Amino acid sequence: MENVTFSYEKGYGIKNVNFTIDDSEFTFLIGPTGSGKTTIMKLIYMSLFPQSGVVTTGKFSSDKIKKRKIPFLRRKIGMIFQDYHLLQDRNLYENIALPLYVVGTRHSDISERVEAVIDQVGLTGKEEHLPDELSGGEQQRACIARALVKEPEIILADEPTGNLDPITSFELLKLLESVNHEGTSVLMASHNYNLIKGRGHRIMEIQQGILRNN
Amino acid sequence: MLDRLLFLFAEGFRNLLRHKLTVFAAVFSVFMTMIIIGSLLIIGKNTNKLIFYLRSKYKIEVFFDNDLPKRDALNLVEDIGSIEGVRNTTFINKENATRIFEKQFGESILDYINSNPLPMSCVVNVNRTGDFELDIFPIVKEINLLQGVNNVEHQGKLIQRIESYHNRFTKLFFISSIIIIAITIGIIYNTIKLTIYAKKDLIQDLHIIGATNTFVKVPFLIEGVLQGLIGSSIAFVALSIALKIGNSLISQFASMTIRMDPAAASVMLVIGVLISFIGSFLSVSRFLP
Numbered sequence: 143m144e145n146v147t148f149s150y151e152k153g154y155g156i157k158n159v160n161f162t163i164d165d166s167e168f169t170f171l172i173g174p175t176g177s178g179k180t181t182i183m184k185l186i187y188m189s190l191f192p193q194s195g196v197v198t199t200g201k202f203s204s205d206k207i208k209k210r211k212i213p214f215l216r217r218k219i220g221m222i223f224q225d226y227h228l229l230q231d232r233n234l235y236e237n238i239a240l241p242l243y244v245v246g247t248r249h250s251d252i253s254e255r256v257e258a259v260i261d262q263v264g265l266t267g268k269e270e271h272l273p274d275e276l277s278g279g280e281q282q283r284a285c286i287a288r289a290l291v292k293e294p295e296i297i298l299a300d301e302p303t304g305n306l307d308p309i310t311s312f313e314l315l316k317l318l319e320s321v322n323h324e325g326t327s328v329l330m331a332s333h334n335y336n337l338i339k340g341r342g343h344r345i346m347e348i349q350q351g352i353l354r355n356n
Numbered sequence: 357m358l359d360r361l362l363f364l365f366a367e368g369f370r371n372l373l374r375h376k377l378t379v380f381a382a383v384f385s386v387f388m389t390m391i392i393i394g395s396l397l398i399i400g401k402n403t404n405k406l407i408f409y410l411r412s413k414y415k416i417e418v419f420f421d422n423d424l425p426k427r428d429a430l431n432l433v434e435d436i437g438s439i440e441g442v443r444n445t446t447f448i449n450k451e452n453a454t455r456i457f458e459k460q461f462g463e464s465i466l467d468y469i470n471s472n473p474l475p476m477s478c479v480v481n482v483n484r485t486g487d488f489e490l491d492i493f494p495i496v497k498e499i500n501l502l503q504g505v506n507n508v509e510h511q512g513k514l515i516q517r518i519e520s521y522h523n524r525f526t527k528l529f530f531i532s533s534i535i536i537i538a539i540t541i542g543i544i545y546n547t548i549k550l551t552i553y554a555k556k557d558l559i560q561d562l563h564i565i566g567a568t569n570t571f572v573k574v575p576f577l578i579e580g581v582l583q584g585l586i587g588s589s590i591a592f593v594a595l596s597i598a599l600k601i602g603n604s605l606i607s608q609f610a611s612m613t614i615r616m617d618p619a620a621a622s623v624m625l626v627i628g629v630l631i632s633f634i635g636s637f638l639s640v641s642r643f644l645p
Contacts, residue, residue: 187564189564210568210569213563213566213567213568213571214566215566216563216564216565216566217565217566219566221564221565227557227560227561227564229557229558229561231374240561240562240565241565241566243359243360243363244562244565244566244567244571245566246359246360247359248359249359249362249363252359288565292565292566
């Protein structure tokens with residue numbers, strides 16, 4: 143992000159934010175609720191566009207990208223949300239397979255890839271379960287699997303542990319770290335400093351829309 | 357590509373099963389529309405047949421003056437035959453007129469009167485090429501102007517009235533079909549709108565994971581088209597059964613049968629699918645810009 147400013151009608155947003163995330167880097171974005179963490183995420187996957195400055199994600203730049211190219215940018219990003227965003231009328235397997243249908247993966251390859259990520263996140267045997275039949279931690283693992291299955295260049299995790307107990311949160315963090323070890327960049331937003339301190343990763347702190355400590 | 361298409365079709369099918377109530381409303385609307393349009397098509401087609409039959413029976417009878425010599429009468433027949441719109445003429449001399457009388461009434465007029473009072477006449481058949489309303493009044497007018505013509509008999513007014521009713525019916529059919537189609541498009545539009553609202557989470561998630569607009573829209577369009585196909589197919593089956601029952605009832609007191617043209621059946625299916633496609637396309641374009 144280069145000198146990025148964005149404000150909503152009500153006045154919240156971010157001001158003159160600058161940072162870069164390198165390949166295979168694990169970065170924490172911490173700050174209180176309403177500080178601008180989600181806004182940064184949305185700017186990265188171009189759900190929002192800066193009023194000034196430029197956001198560059200891979201080869202896509204916010205000042206040049208055409209609207210019809212945005213889906214192709216998002217295929218390079220894996221999104222994880224606090225409230226999971228799993229489709230309640232589909233089972234775990236179908237939820238995870240969905241991004242592969244979107245990108246046009248061959249049907250014969252889908253099964254293999256979905257099974258592999260389900261195994262990676264430790265949900266083997268739960269393929270037929272509906273989201274309602276999974277615990278919060280399992281649902282968040284399913285979200286990670288859905289993000290991973292399309293082999294993204296970066297994972298954006300927006301408060302992924304917000305609804306989880308401390309032990310499950312820690313397990314989830316370790317899972318994201320293992321994903322990062324395999325070469326995927328991770329940007330994880332959180333307001334839980336105790337969870338992320340001492341992990342040896344870069345921490346960016348945002349307060350009232352201003353990046354204080356990068 | 358093929359896998360993606362199959363997935364989108366499967367999604368369209370699944371949508372039908374996931375939103376049973378709204379789908380039922382849409383299918384029922386298409387069904388009712390197609391029942392009305394189908395009935396009007398059948399009535400229209402069968403009325404057309406009746407009109408063609410009446411037109412085929414259309415003839416003008418010209419009676420000549422009683423004292424007109426036969427040679428002059430034959431000349432008159434020739435003159436009538438050359439009038440524009442006349443297909444052919446048949447001359448009926450006094451002897452043939454007596455025979456026709458006897459055939460119609462079972463007794464010879466000569467049994468009661470010594471001399472033959474029946475005039476010479478001629479039957480005029482008019483041209484009936486094309487699917488247009490017949491207007492024989494110019495021909496009748498021209499015949500009436502000929503010297504030696506005593507009387508011209510025809511069913512012009514009756515047929516004109518039938519043709520006029522037929523025209524009115526065709527216009528009414530057209531206008532009511534447009535209104536019904538517009539209402540059904542509105543219902544489909546709202547059904548798809550409700551489905552889009554019900555699936556706003558899915559739509560948002562699809563956009564976040566990189567789905568193009570086409571990928572998001574196609575299942576809704578497929579869902580709409582399937583609703584149309586199902587509604588119009590059920591309507592077609594229902595109309596066929598109704599016709600079968602109707603014909604068996606009619607056959608007890610008349611030799612007439614009402615038929616459904618295969619073309620009408622195809623038209624029904626095409627209209628049903630088209631209505632649903634337009635309704636869902638408008639809705640998708642409006643709510644998934």
